[in-house]
Amino acid sequence: MTAPLFTVLIDTYNYGRYIEDAVRSVLAQNFAAELVEILVVDDGSTDDTAERLKQFGTAIRYFHKPNGGQASAFNYGFAQARGEFIALLDADDAWLPDKLKKIYDALQQDTRAGMIYHRLYLWSEDGELSKAGHFAAISGQVTENHVALLSYPMMQTSCLVFRRETLQELLPVPEVLRTQADAYLTALVIFVAPVLAVDEYLAKYRVHGTNLFHAAQVQVSASRLQNRMAMRTALVVELRRWLAAHGKNLDDKDVDAYLKQWQMAQEADSYLLRAPNRWTYFRHLAEYPAIYGELMSTRHIVHEYARAAAALLLGYRHIHYFDEAMAARKRRPQVPSARQGKASSDKTSHG
Amino acid sequence: MAPYVSVLIDTYNHGRFIEQAVVSVLEQDFPTAEREIIVVDDGSTDNTAVVLQKFSPRIRVLRKKNGGQASAFNLGIPECRGQIVAFLDGDDWWAPGKLHAVSEALSREAGVGLVGHGITEVFADGVERQELLREEPRFRINSTAGARIFRRRKSFLGTSRMTYRAELLKRVGVAPEALTIQADEYLFTVATVLAETLVLREALTFYRLHGGNAFQVSDGNPEALRRKYKVLSALACALKSKLRELRVTEDVTQLVCEAVVTEANVIRLTVDGGYPWETVRAELNNYRMTNEKASLTRWILKCATLLPALLLPPRMFYAGRQRLSRNSAYRKIRERCMPFAEPEHVDRYETTRP
Numbered sequence: 150m151t152a153p154l155f156t157v158l159i160d161t162y163n164y165g166r167y168i169e170d171a172v173r174s175v176l177a178q179n180f181a182a183e184l185v186e187i188l189v190v191d192d193g194s195t196d197d198t199a200e201r202l203k204q205f206g207t208a209i210r211y212f213h214k215p216n217g218g219q220a221s222a223f224n225y226g227f228a229q230a231r232g233e234f235i236a237l238l239d240a241d242d243a244w245l246p247d248k249l250k251k252i253y254d255a256l257q258q259d260t261r262a263g264m265i266y267h268r269l270y271l272w273s274e275d276g277e278l279s280k281a282g283h284f285a286a287i288s289g290q291v292t293e294n295h296v297a298l299l300s301y302p303m304m305q306t307s308c309l310v311f312r313r314e315t316l317q318e319l320l321p322v323p324e325v326l327r328t329q330a331d332a333y334l335t336a337l338v339i340f341v342a343p344v345l346a347v348d349e350y351l352a353k354y355r356v357h358g359t360n361l362f363h364a365a366q367v368q369v370s371a372s373r374l375q376n377r378m379a380m381r382t383a384l385v386v387e388l389r390r391w392l393a394a395h396g397k398n399l400d401d402k403d404v405d406a407y408l409k410q411w412q413m414a415q416e417a418d419s420y421l422l423r424a425p426n427r428w429t430y431f432r433h434l435a436e437y438p439a440i441y442g443e444l445m446s447t448r449h450i451v452h453e454y455a456r457a458a459a460a461l462l463l464g465y466r467h468i469h470y471f472d473e474a475m476a477a478r479k480r481r482p483q484v485p486s487a488r489q490g491k492a493s494s495d496k497t498s499h500g
Numbered sequence: 501m502a503p504y505v506s507v508l509i510d511t512y513n514h515g516r517f518i519e520q521a522v523v524s525v526l527e528q529d530f531p532t533a534e535r536e537i538i539v540v541d542d543g544s545t546d547n548t549a550v551v552l553q554k555f556s557p558r559i560r561v562l563r564k565k566n567g568g569q570a571s572a573f574n575l576g577i578p579e580c581r582g583q584i585v586a587f588l589d590g591d592d593w594w595a596p597g598k599l600h601a602v603s604e605a606l607s608r609e610a611g612v613g614l615v616g617h618g619i620t621e622v623f624a625d626g627v628e629r630q631e632l633l634r635e636e637p638r639f640r641i642n643s644t645a646g647a648r649i650f651r652r653r654k655s656f657l658g659t660s661r662m663t664y665r666a667e668l669l670k671r672v673g674v675a676p677e678a679l680t681i682q683a684d685e686y687l688f689t690v691a692t693v694l695a696e697t698l699v700l701r702e703a704l705t706f707y708r709l710h711g712g713n714a715f716q717v718s719d720g721n722p723e724a725l726r727r728k729y730k731v732l733s734a735l736a737c738a739l740k741s742k743l744r745e746l747r748v749t750e751d752v753t754q755l756v757c758e759a760v761v762t763e764a765n766v767i768r769l770t771v772d773g774g775y776p777w778e779t780v781r782a783e784l785n786n787y788r789m790t791n792e793k794a795s796l797t798r799w800i801l802k803c804a805t806l807l808p809a810l811l812l813p814p815r816m817f818y819a820g821r822q823r824l825s826r827n828s829a830y831r832k833i834r835e836r837c838m839p840f841a842e843p844e845h846v847d848r849y850e851t852t853r854p
Contacts, residue, residue, distance in 0.1 A: 215527045215596045225529075324597065324702060325632055327851065372852045379849040383630075386847050 154184040155249060156232030160222040161189065161240030165196040167355065172205055174243035180250045188229055190214065192222040218327030227320060235311045237331065241355045242307035248351040252310055255347050263315030263342025264335070266308045272353035282354065286346035291339040298403050300444055301339060306331040307352045315342040329384045336388055340397065371422060378418050385411050406440055413437070424465045431461040505535040505603055506582030510572040511590025515546035517708065522555050524593035530600050540576040542566050568680025573687070577669060585664050587684065591708050592660040598704040602663040605700060612638065613668035613695030614688060616657040618703035618846070624710060626853055630703045631846045638698045641748065647755040650692055651789065652845070653699055657688040660705040668695050678734040689739055689756060693746050725771045732764035762786050769814035779809040779817055791841060801838065
């Protein structure tokens with residue numbers, strides 16, 4: 150039996166109600182089925198996941214393990230994977246039928262890429278597909294380019310395909326990361342290999358109430374916010390550990406700015422738990438143009454500073470009323486700015 | 501070839517929890533043929549026996565009359581056939597990769613005799629606090645420096661965290677049966693005198709905090725506290741004579757026992773009282789040991805908070821302090837103005853399981 154080219158790794162925890170859609174979307178790929186193996190790693194689900202998967206028989210390899218979180222499920226799955234490329238799919242998302250073919254074609258063009266990623270539709274409960282998600286098509290050796298490093302986006306699990314040998318250098322994912330294991334991989338992959346962005350919509354990211362990381366507009370409970378913050382802290386600690394262990398200079402300006410994005414997201418989250426005072430919030434807002442100024446137009450920078458000044462005047466709560474009023478006045482889709490992209494993409498990076 | 505591993509579970513009336521403990525061992529990603537599971541039931545009076553029945557013959561159950569942790573260990577340890585012995589309490593459970601990680605560490609590090617690791621504390625309300633070490637310390641009680649590191653890091657060596665080479669455990673010998681709790685501390689202290697100890701970073705054990713913990717009785721009933729005081733005193737005595745027997749120098753022995761004695765004293769003063777200056781001395785000792793790098797400001801603050809201790813009878817002082825620490829307004833002020841020092845050696849992550 151020949152080794153498959155692609156291993157599709159689906160990790161799930163109590164997503165029985167969605168898992169069939171995910172598996173079917175892989176089986177429906179217009180790509181040679183004998184070159185694809187499907188692994189489902191069940192991270193200790195207590196729902197009907199196992200029964201729902203029985204119908205697929207030998208088309209999938211199903212593993213049930215004790216619950217240990219996303220990192221442990223990844224490590225488990227990677228150990229079982231036999232393909233040269235490992236494509237990740239979250240159990241609540243789905244791929245479009247062209248995905249593997251398009252990825253395969255892209256890999257024929259670029260034979261060095263260690264990770265390939267693409268755009269996703271946001272997929273609402275009523276089946277609507279929206280293109281509102283943040284995306285920046287950054288390809289090549291990201292660490293060698295200051296601007297690329299700053300605009301390198303955070304991605305969702307279901308758009309990631311890794312080359313096995315590249316992944317090998319990053320494993321094991323620290324098991325403390327019960328979520329954010331995908332962010333660990335995407336954040337570090339640029340330090341070991343070039344990446345490749347495919348600027349096409351090849352998957353659907355389901356937006357539902359129980360996404361662990363999609364909480365942009367809806368009110369999130371304090372405990373979920375705390376979980377998210379705890380895991381993000383752990384992520385940054387582990388990223389720093391890896392970078393230090395692999396001889397990267399943590400004091401390097403670029404690396405520091407790169408790691409800053411999580412600190413900023415962390416601050417933004419902490420403000421939801423406890424409103425900051427004017428001065429703190431002003432300094433937080435003023436930091437965005439200071440870090441990402443290079444990616445912004447002059448007009449944009451002026452706007453960012455003006456907004457920070459307004460926050461100093463109005464305070465954290467009132468600046469949001471002000472923002473809402475402005476948005477209501479405009480009522481047209483905004484071009485996502487680098488800053489908003491950074492801030493919101495982290496929220497949608499699914500853990 | 502991987503060494504054969506014995507898992508020793510000690511339990512007393514953990515009927516509600518024991519299943520999770522056993523299952524967590526059965527589900528380890530470790531070859532079944534290379535490990536055995538021995539459960540010592542220390543005379544449980546609840547449904548523990550019934551629960552354990554389900555798992556036979558995959559586990560071996562040794563039943564005995566209730567006699568405390570040391571007696572349970574002393575019965576179980578000689579029954580272990582493995583070259584490695586890993587301990588688990590009946591109310592805790594392991595992360596799936598634990599056995600693999602510790603046996604791998606012992607195979608890799610020939611000089612290490614005992615391996616501990618980080619823990620995840622699980623609170624009754626579902627909050628889980630992972631404690632990951634920032635470095636992986638290795639130490640041995642053969643110098644004052646080694647004893648200091650041991651004192652700072654011994655919380656990562658308790659029952660569900662400790663894994664020994666069997667031959668080292670044999671050299672440690674039997675634990676005094678007076679240690680109805682805290683027998684683990686006797687074992688890991690003596691073991692760290694005899695060989696090097698390594699603490700792994702990852703949190704590989706889930707430590708359940710529940711009303712019935714034998715050891716966590718800080719605000720429990722006076723009887724439990726008195727028992728703990730007695731055991732700690734016995735432990736200090738036992739360690740002192742054992743360390744002398746092993747020709748550990750006096751100052752090193754002092755450093756190791758001081759921590760136990762101070763803890764015992766604080767409990768005694770809380771329950772049975774004593775002279776006010778004893779409180780001050782115990783508290784200052786405690787502070788010096790737990791905050792080796794405290795700043796001058798913090799020392800001054802500490803001394804200021806001990807002024808009432810100079811005047812009040814110890815029992816009144818401790819009762820007052822406990823009441824204060826339960827007061828939410830005080831806690832808020834404390835957190836705002838003078839937060840407790842962040843630990844330097846661990847990263848803590850608090851999450852709630854969805």
